Amino acid sequence: MADPNVMLDNTAQGGPAVEYVDLFKTFDYPVLAGVNLTVARGEILAVVGHSGTGKSVLLKTTIGLITPDDGDVRIDGQSVFDSTPRVLRELRRKVGYVFQNAALFDSMTVYENVSQGLSDRELREMGREKVTDKVVESLDLVNMDARAVMGKLPSELSGGMRKRVGIARAIIGRPEILLYDEPVTGLDPVNATVVHRLIAKLRQELGITSIIVTHDIEGTLPIADRVAMLDRGRIRFVGTPDEFRASADVLVRAFLERDVPIELEQV
Amino acid sequence: MASTQSVVDEGGGEPGPVGRWLARVGRGSETFSRHAYGVALIAWRTVVYLFTGRIALRDVVTQVYWMGAQSMGIVLVTATLSGIVTSQQGGYQFSGSVPLYVLGSVVSQSVILELGPVLTAVVLIGRVGARITAELGTMQVSEQIDALYSLGRDPVRTLVSPRIIAGLISVPLLVAFADCIGMLSGMVAAQATLGLGNQAFLYGARLFWHNWDFLYSLTKGLVFGGVIPLVAAHMGLSTRGGAEGVGRSTTSAVVAMTLAVLVVDAMFPPLMLQ
Numbered sequence: 001m002a003d004p005n006v007m008l009d010n011t012a013q014g015g016p017a018v019e020y021v022d023l024f025k026t027f028d029y030p031v032l033a034g035v036n037l038t039v040a041r042g043e044i045l046a047v048v049g050h051s052g053t054g055k056s057v058l059l060k061t062t063i064g065l066i067t068p069d070d071g072d073v074r075i076d077g078q079s080v081f082d083s084t085p086r087v088l089r090e091l092r093r094k095v096g097y098v099f100q101n102a103a104l105f106d107s108m109t110v111y112e113n114v115s116q117g118l119s120d121r122e123l124r125e126m127g128r129e130k131v132t133d134k135v136v137e138s139l140d141l142v143n144m145d146a147r148a149v150m151g152k153l154p155s156e157l158s159g160g161m162r163k164r165v166g167i168a169r170a171i172i173g174r175p176e177i178l179l180y181d182e183p184v185t186g187l188d189p190v191n192a193t194v195v196h197r198l199i200a201k202l203r204q205e206l207g208i209t210s211i212i213v214t215h216d217i218e219g220t221l222p223i224a225d226r227v228a229m230l231d232r233g234r235i236r237f238v239g240t241p242d243e244f245r246a247s248a249d250v251l252v253r254a255f256l257e258r259d260v261p262i263e264l265e266q267v
Numbered sequence: 268m269a270s271t272q273s274v275v276d277e278g279g280g281e282p283g284p285v286g287r288w289l290a291r292v293g294r295g296s297e298t299f300s301r302h303a304y305g306v307a308l309i310a311w312r313t314v315v316y317l318f319t320g321r322i323a324l325r326d327v328v329t330q331v332y333w334m335g336a337q338s339m340g341i342v343l344v345t346a347t348l349s350g351i352v353t354s355q356q357g358g359y360q361f362s363g364s365v366p367l368y369v370l371g372s373v374v375s376q377s378v379i380l381e382l383g384p385v386l387t388a389v390v391l392i393g394r395v396g397a398r399i400t401a402e403l404g405t406m407q408v409s410e411q412i413d414a415l416y417s418l419g420r421d422p423v424r425t426l427v428s429p430r431i432i433a434g435l436i437s438v439p440l441l442v443a444f445a446d447c448i449g450m451l452s453g454m455v456a457a458q459a460t461l462g463l464g465n466q467a468f469l470y471g472a473r474l475f476w477h478n479w480d481f482l483y484s485l486t487k488g489l490v491f492g493g494v495i496p497l498v499a500a501h502m503g504l505s506t507r508g509g510a511e512g513v514g515r516s517t518t519s520a521v522v523a524m525t526l527a528v529l530v531v532d533a534m535f536p537p538l539m540l541q
C-alpha cells in the first residue's frame with residue numbers, strides 16, 4: 001500500500017493545490033477519521049470508496065461547507081478554516097464545485113444558473129452579450145445545445161442534463177481547482193465520455209487541478225493521475241491507477257472485484 | 268448541568284425526575300441561545316451589507332412589492348374586521364354607563380396601539396414568514412445554499428438581507444394602512460349599529476389622542492418588519508433533512524415568529540409608554 005503522505009508531485013510548479021491535514025469529522029459515527037492527502041497542482045485525482053464512506057463530506061469540507069471537528073484544509077497554502085469570510089469567499093471563487101445532485105437554483109433559468117458562476121464584478125463588466133457568449137461556450141463544453149436549454153428551468157430538464165448544467169456553472173468562472181462529486185453518475189455513456197474528456201482537456205489546456213469523486217472506475221481511471229480510496233474515514237490507498245489495479249490490499253481487491261465484503265467486517 | 272445534576276442525583280448515576288427536568292431546561296436554553304446567536308449574526312451581516320451598499324436594490328424592490336403591495340388585500344380584511352369587532356364590543360360594554368362618544372377613543376386607541384400592528388404581524392407571519400422559511404429551507408436541503416457558498420456568494424447578502432430590508436420598509440406602511448382602515452371601519456360600524464354619529468366618534472377619538480401614538484404604532488411595525496423575516500430566514504437556513512425537515516422548520520418558524528412578535532409587543536408599553 002502506498003503511503004498517503006508521499007506526494008506524487010508530477011506536474012508541480014509551486015506548492016500543492018489542496019492539502020488535507022488530519023481531518024476529523026463525526027456525525028452519527030466518525031465519518032472522517034484522520035484524513036491526510038495532498039493534491040498536486042494540475043493533478044487529476046480520483047477518489048473512490050463505498051457508498052457512505054464520506055467522499056461527499058470530504059469534498060464539502062474542502063471549501064468549508066462542512067466544518068471538521070479537527071484538522072485543516074489548505075488551498076494554495078491558505079488555510080480554509082483560518083480564513084476571514086472575505087478570504088474564504090475568494091478561496092471559494094478559485095474552486096469550482098460540481099454537486100452530486102447538481103444543486104441548481106430551481107427558481108432560475110439555465111442561463112441564469114450558469115451565469116451565477118461568474119462573479120458580480122465580471123457580470124457587471126462583461127455586459128449581457130459577453131456573458132451570453134460565455135454561457136453558450138460553457139454549455140457547449142458539456143455537450144448541450146445552449147439555444148435549446150438556456151431559457152428552461154431546472155425542473156424541465158432530465159437528471160443528466162441538470163448534472164451537465166451543474167458542470168457548466170462550475171467551469172464558467174475558470175476556477176483553478178475543480179471538485180466533482182460523481183460527475184457522470186446518471187449520464188449516458190456518450191455524455192460520460194464527453195465529461196471525462198472535458199476534465200482531461202481542462203487540465204491539459206489550463207492546468208486545472210481536479211478531484212473527482214466517482215463510482216465509475218472504468219471511465220475515470222484512464223484520465224486520473226492518482227487514485228485515492230477512502231474507507232471508514234481514512235485513506236486506505238493512494239497511488240497511480242496502475243498501482244491501484246495491481247494493489248494487493250484486500251479492500252482494494254474486494255472493491256475492484258466487486259466483492260460483497262462479508263468476512264471483511266473485521267479487517 | 269454537571270453541578271445541578273449532582274445535587275438532584277438520586278443515586279445510581281441516572282438523574283432523577285428533577286435532574287431530567289433541569290437537563291431539559293438546560294437543553295432548551297442551549298437551543299434558545301444557539302438560535303438567538305444565529306439570528307443576531309444574520310442581523311449583523313445585514314447591517315454591514317447595508318452600510319457597505321452591497322445589497323441589490325432590485326431585490327429589495329421585488330420583495331417590497333411582494334411583501335407589501337401583495338399583502339394589502341389580506342391586511343385590509345383583517346383591519347376592517349378588527350375595527351368592527353372593537354366598536355361592537357365597546358358599544359356593548361358601554362351601553363348606558365359611559366357616554367357613547369368615548370367609543371371613538373377606545374376604537375382608535377385599541378387599533379393604533381395594539382390591533383393594527385399585532386394583527387398585521389400575525390397575518391404576515393403566515394403569508395410572508397412561513398414562505399421565507401419554506402423557500403430557504405428547501406434551498407438548504409437541496410444544497411442550493413451550499414452551491415451559493417461554493418460560488419463565493421453569501422446567501423445572507425443575496426437572499427436574506429433584501430427580505431429583511433423589505434420587511435423594515437413595507438411592514439410599517441402596512442401597519443399605517445391597517446390603522447387607518449381599522450379606525451374607519453370602527454367608525455362606520457359604530458354609526459351603522461349603535462347610531463353613534465361620525466362627529467361624536469371623532470370627538471371621542473380626539474379626546475385621548477396623542478400624536479406619538481401613531482409613531483408608536485409605526486415603530487411596532489418597523490420592529491415586527493425586521494423580526495419576522497429575520498427569524499424566518501434563520502429557521503430556513505438551519506433546516507436539516509429533506510422535505511420533512513422543511514415542514515418541521517416551517518412549523519417551528521411560525522411558532523418562533525409568533526412568540527417573538529408577542530414578546531416584543533409586550534416589551535413596548537414598559538419601554539415606550541412611560
Ligand SMILES: Nc1ncnc2c1ncn2[C@@H]1O[C@H](COP(=O)(O)OP(=O)(O)OP(=O)(O)O)[C@@H](O)[C@H]1O
Nearest residue numbers: 027028031049050051052053054055056057058100
Ligand atoms: N450534513 C450531515 N449531517 C449528518 N450526517 C451527514 C451529513 N452529511 C453526511 N452525513 C453522513 O456522513 C456519512 C458519509 O456521507 P457521504 O455523503 O460523504 O457519503 P459518500 O461517500 O459521498 O457516499 P455516496 O457514494 O453514496 O455519495 C453518511 O453516513 C451520512 O449519513
Ligand SMILES: [Mg+2]
Nearest residue numbers: 055056100181
Ligand atoms: Mg456522495
